[in-house]
Each structure stands twice: as C-alpha cells, then as structure tokens.
Amino acid sequence: MKLLVISARFPLPLEKGDKLRLYHQLKYLARDHEVFLISLADEEIEEKWQRDIESFCQKTYIFSQSYAQHVFNALRGLCLGMPVNVGYFYQPSIKRRIHQLVGEIDPTAIYVQLIRMVPYVKDLQVPFMGIDYMDSFSLRIQRRVELGGLTSLFWRLEKAMLTRFELSCAKYFDSKFIISDVDKQHLESQGIDGLTLLRNGVDIEYYRVDQDRKAQKEYDILLVGNMSYHPNILAAKYLVEQIAVPLRRKLPNLKLLIAGASPSPQVTRLQNDWIHVTGYMPDIRDAYANARIFVAPIFAGSGLQNKILEAMAMGLPCVTSSLVNDSICAPAEAVREANDPAAFIDAVWSLLQHGDLDKYGNVGRAFVKEHFGWEGCSVPLKNLGAYHSNKSS
Template sequence: MGDIIFLAHRMPFPPDRGDKIRSHHLLKFLAERGNVHVGCFADTDADMEAEDDLARMSKSHCLVRRTKPLVLAGAEAVISQLPVSLAAFHSRALERWVRDTVDTHEIEAIFVFSGQMGQYVPDDFTGRVIVDLCDVDSVKFEDYAKAGERVWLNGREGRLLAREEERLAHRANATILISESEKTILQGRLKNAAGTRLHAIGNGIDAEYFDPASVLPEGSMTERSGPHFVFTGQMDYRPNELASLWAIEHFLPEVRAYFPEAEYHVVGRNPTEALLAKNSIEGATIWGEVPDVRPFLKAADVAVTPLTIARGVQNKVLEAMAMELPVLLTPGAATGIDAQDGLHWMVEEADAKSMADRFRIIWSEPSKLSGMGRAARQFVLDNHSWDAVLNPLEDLLLMGGRQRHAA
C-alpha cells in the first residue's frame, strides 16, 4: 500500500476518550500497512506530550495546538457561511502541510477522520479519499435545537453541517459511519445519494485491557453498601451531562425509595458546574477525571447510561460490558451494538420508574445479574475486537485500484 495522509480533529494519543480511541486504532491499522503522514490538532498539554508517540507511528506529522477561541470561530463561520465546527478546526499551517505532503510524496489515499477535517482534502487530489464521519453530526445539532437549546445557533449548525456531509459523501470514494443505523440516517438525508458509497464500520474494544480480572475494585465504593451505579465519559459533552443529571434527579430517587443507600457515580474528566453542584447530594458522587476508570467499573453493580441524545456506538457501553458489568441503558445508547435485551443488557426508555423497576427485578436475582455480566463480556469478545471490526477497511482502501497523486 502506498503512502497515506491521515487527518484527525484530535490527537490520536493518548487514546483516552471515545473519538481518540477510534482514531488511534484506525491510525494503528493504517500504519501497519504502509507509511502514514498524520495531520491533527492538540487540545491539551497531555496531547502535546504524546507527540513522540505520534512520531513513532507516522512517517511525518503536523501537530497543531488548537487555541482559537470559540467566539472567533463563530465570527469566522458567519463571515464564511460555514459551520462553526469547520471554522473551529481551520488552520492555515495544517492546510499548507497537507499541500506540501501531497506535492512531495506519492500519496495514494487521504483518510479523513471526522467531518471537520474534510476541508483539508485538496480539490485536485486524484487518489482515493476515505471519510470516516463516525456519526451524522448534523442530526445531533438539530436535536439540540429541537430541545430548545440555542435554537438559532444549533439549527444553523445542523443545516450547514448537513450540506458539508453531502459534499463529503460525494467527494469520497468511501464514506464510513459507525453503525448501520447512522448509515441509514445519512442515506436518507442526502439530497442526491446517487454515486455515494456508504459503509458501516463499528467501534472495537481492547478486551484484554478492559478485563475484570486485571484490576481491583475502587475501595471507597466497595466499603459502602450500595447498590452502586456508574456513568463514565467526557463530562463536558452535553449529551453525557444531560444523561447524568437526569439519572441523579429522576432515576436515583426512584431507586432510593427502595434502596436508601443506592449511589450514582459519575466518572470522567471536566464535569460541568451543574454536575459538580450535585456532588455528595443524596447518593450522587461526581468523581471527575480519574487515572483509571476500570476500578470504578469493577466496583459498580450496574452501569446506567440513559442517553437521550446519542449518535453512533457508545464506547462507555462496550467498556462496561467488557468488564462484565450489567448495563441498563436507553435505546439511543444501545444504537449500533447488536446485543440482546435481557441477555447481554437491559434496554428501557428514559422513564425513571420503568428503569428503576427493571433494576429492582434483576437485583432480586443475583445469579441472573452476574450471568448478564458474563454474557456481556462474551458478546464483546465475539463481536467487537478491533481486528474484527476494522478488517473491512482494507478492501475500502484498495477498492478501485491504486490511483496515486503524482508527486
């Protein structure tokens, strides 16, 4: 396989959040098959400190520290009539690097991870273009607007992102979505689907790392009676914040009516002020960023993931399942994972009483609860290893022959 440019909106190291985990494994897959030139953004000092890891996996790289204020990105977006998401990730330095890399190397393909990065594919590039949109982001912003959140701004973002998704679907030789449901959504939203090539490639999980036998439970949880519920994720991400607040305000009181010692644990970096205000109130603990999420999963009795705004496959769900932790989740959080309700997990609509009742029933059957955890891990082992998940990507990279951009 010839040289590949890999473009990602976030640094693929360290792989410690959903999108970075996926981009990390995609980059690893590509690097095992050829020379990869990586262009990406760094958001934090930890991202910058991982530059040596990036250099070891890439032939060359361009790492840009993202410092553009959101207000400036918004102003640029209004002037250019582009989505804020694109303006926020625009860099002239990265633009020049892509141009120079295309001109000085035999680049066979450009792999775009996340729609924000499609703006960097040169118009005159004649090699293959693979775009991994992951989710149909335009729908997420439309959902925000429908929920009454910054209606004009989110409505505009959804409308303009839909236009960019259409452009990329026609520009790419293959467009990847994270699940069949996301693929179907995008297919239905394209004004002209003729000639587009959409494919579903899901998320994998490192089941050797997320193995309950590899860690001890978090002691400060196990020393209290519980039952203990856990939610993990990036906690300044609005859908995660809303889900956790709902669980604390509605689900937890329903459960505590029967189990007064029940606790809900929110584990993940950058909890919002609204979440922090719930810390230590009536069974809620907001842990924030922790060195290792696995002890918290090991100590919990059930992962409760009541997402109402959800796009794509939820890594948090796969991680909990790999740790043999029973999962109680909403249909949105279950999207893209072909598990069976009642066997591998428990699916309920976001109704506090229904979810609490579902928990009470299974809590009264300890053998069934532990059996669900074991079945969940086996499901992940059988269906969500990264090798199995990414195997179809090889054909997409080579499909249609090798048309290299002439250096």
C-alpha cells in the first residue's frame, strides 16, 4: 500500500532519539509498503542524507523552518490554545502544502510521528491513520516541573496544555503507538486507550566492539547524548559535580568523556584537563569503545534511553537511575541503579575497582540482543495497514 509518513524532523543525521527511531521504522515499513516521507527541518538537509532515505523510500518532501519562524509559530500557537511543544512546529502555509501533497500521493494510510504533527493531519480524510506518540510529552514536562526553579510556573501551564492535547489527539487515529510501559501507563491514566507498545531497538551488528576498537581505553566514565537536551545537560552537570569530582579524591587519575551533538555552554564549561567534551562525533561508537563504564544520572525526561541500549550493545557496564531502567528492565549485572550521589559513587567505585567489566558487559550485550533488536521491536508496525478502528465516536 501507499504509506505517507509525516514527521517533525528529518531522520538524518542520527543525533536525536526521535530521528533514530524514525530512521529504523522507515526502513522496516519500506519492506512491505511504498513509503513517502514528509518532514519538517530546522537545519540544512544534505543531499547525501536525502539520497540515503530515498534508497528505501519512494520520495521525500522537506519543509524548512528557521528558528525565528519557530518562535513566531510558538507564540501564534499559544493564541490558538496549542502547547508550546506543538505550536513551535505548526505553520499554516506548510499545512496547506501537505494537504496538496496528500491529494497528489493519495495514500492508503498516514503514519504520524509525535503529537507535534497532529495539527497538520487532523482534518484529513484517509482510510487509515496511525500515530507514534513515542513518549508522553506531559510526563516529560511533569518531571521538569518537579525539578522546580524559576520557570516551574510556565512548565506547569505547559504540562496542563499537553495533557489535554495528548488526549484530544487520540480520536483522530486508528492505531496509537508508545515507546515504554511507563509512558503507556501514564497516557492510559489520562484516558487514552488502545495504545500499542512499540519499543526502540538497537542495531546489534553496528554497535559492537570490533578488533580495531579494542585499544587501551582512555576514559573511565562515559556519558553520551544530545547535549542541548535539558535532561542530558542536567545529567552532565550532576555527573561531574556530584559523582566525578568526589570520586577523583579517591581516584586521582579518573578521566571522564562527555560525547554528543550540540553541547550547551553549561556542558562545554565542564571541560578541563580530565574531562573531555567532544561535541558531535561522526561515529559515536568511538566514544563507547574508549571508555570503561557508562554512567547516566538522568532524573528528567520520558521514553526509553537509546544511549543505555547502545552502551550495553557495546559491552559497557552501566550505572543509571531507576527512572531510566524502569523502561528497560535490564538485569543488575548489566545496569546498576542509583538514585542519589552516594549510590552513584558506590556503584561506580565498585565497578572501576572490583568489577569484572567484561563479564558485566557481556551480560548487557546478551540482554539487548535478546530483547531490543530493531527487527523484533518493530513487529507491531506489521499491523499498521490493517484497519482496526479505535476512533472515538
């Protein structure tokens, strides 16, 4: 069938979780369907990226939006009653063009990634509509509210608007997907039913330590992520200030690597003679291969953390919060849970000084290979084209 996928971001480069998820879903869907992709973009899309996607999709259509346009969109969206997380991406002129393309493509089904794109499609009449909520935006913002701070009032208002918007979206779609049990339970508590679990996966063959990467590891601790994303910024600061600095009193040669695209000034300021902040890396496997353990003190956000799956696939023992592991349910040998500085320090100290890192790493790799391969995680998408209406009357 003809399947039109509509997303808020172009899937390449793979430096954000939603783009990674979309990329692998497109490849899976293109096996059985004629897939067309409409994407918004806030960066210049290189021709090689477009060629990559069109090697398995029929055609891609890209609509660029500048930062100034995004800000204007958000302000206009607020006037229309949209949450900032949604209005930021909504532009009426693009909606008109998308509707024209829908008429030209004449798809049997439309698959939308994220609630951000719902204003573009809610008025369309097609035989089948599916949405990937991915994670719950209202849950993510609720956790940001819990952190407090000067902006907490704004985030409380945004959370209330997102809760209403997530619920209102459900009636437009025949199939609804969600990334984790935690997010699923949250949306169900808000009155959204008919959700299908659609986990993220990891490319087991890509994320592996080959002979060329088995050199002496330069860093003891690694954190990976998009370093402009607020929960990752908080995690980087927490890792340095609450964990690594105290640990270095016991381990004076401790070295820390913080890797990932677009580091904010708060992150780049953490760099010193024993902390290296890389910025974007063409091959993030080089970061995983150059560290002994992976530590992610994440206490905000929602969804499922790809960085943990990638670290385990690369054979790294992990230490993270129960918030993160609740969505993965990895065994304690592979992922140690910690929820305060003392627990993180104890876990990291124990691993670095007394842990059988190869043994724990092998347990983690075996776990993700069994439970989080993209092939198995994408199976729920097989039913995307089968009409089973969950629409509200």
